[in-house]
Amino acid sequence: MSESSIKNIRNGVVASVIAGIILLLVPTVRGYASLALDWIWSGVILLWDGLFEYYSFSGWFLLVIFAFAIVGFLTIFFAIKSNFDAPEHSEYKEDSIFNLKWRWRWSGHEITNLWCFCPSCDATLVYDDSSKNSFYEPTVTHFICENCSNTTKGTITGGAKSYALGAVRREIDRRIRTGEHEH
Ligand SMILES: [Zn+2]
Structure with a gap:
């Protein structure tokens, strides 16, 4: 050869x-x-x-x-x-975060279809990230239940809707890392 x-x-x-x-x-x-x-x-x-x-x-x-x-x-x-392969935590699809009931799905290791529901009546919440009293106040996102006379069920401070969803994603990741979601 x-x-x-x-x-x-x-x-x-x-x-x-x-x-x-x-x-x-x-x-x-x-x-x-x-x-x-x-x-x-x-x-x-x-x-x-x-x-x-x-x-x-x-x-x-x-x-x-x-x-x-x-x-x-x-x-x-x-x-x-x-x-x-499905991640080990693929059964973890619901939790109470920032006083709201959040549900999501897993696509591989990515969280998808993340949204929140009313903790008292389970209705799908609507968001409002437009109200801001003054320039100096941080942006907030309110989550409102239309089924409960339009009451605000939860508020995430620091940014608009995409920021709020990011904050929830980070909290889900944190609970998985620390194992808190199993309790
Ligand atoms: Zn409600």
Whole structure:
């Protein structure tokens, strides 16, 4: 077997393994995982050709190369799998936060459809982040129940609606981190 063929195979395998390690460490790169799988597959084809074309190629060396390729493949496989697995806290979809009843869904590890409901009658609340008495006062978001004679059921201080939802998301994350949501 020629020197350059061995180098080509080795480079392909090393690149696959490195790709696997990068995928394991950097979540944002996982989208490129399928690209890397194609890459590994072409590496396997190359090895297969090598096996039959160059019979002098020693068996143990092939075995080592295959082992590396499999490690790379499994790494990528589990990286993809863990991304689609439901998080452990996927049953945590409701809680009382800032005196309001909040409900949400999980899309992977992202909170979606986050909204609040009346703690006394469970009606969907409406928000008002437009009222502000003076320039110097912080922006507030009121959550109002139309079913309870338009009473304000809760107020989040510090910003408008998107800020209020962000604050609730941060509180949900905090309760998950500290394990408070299990009590
Ligand atoms: Zn109500």
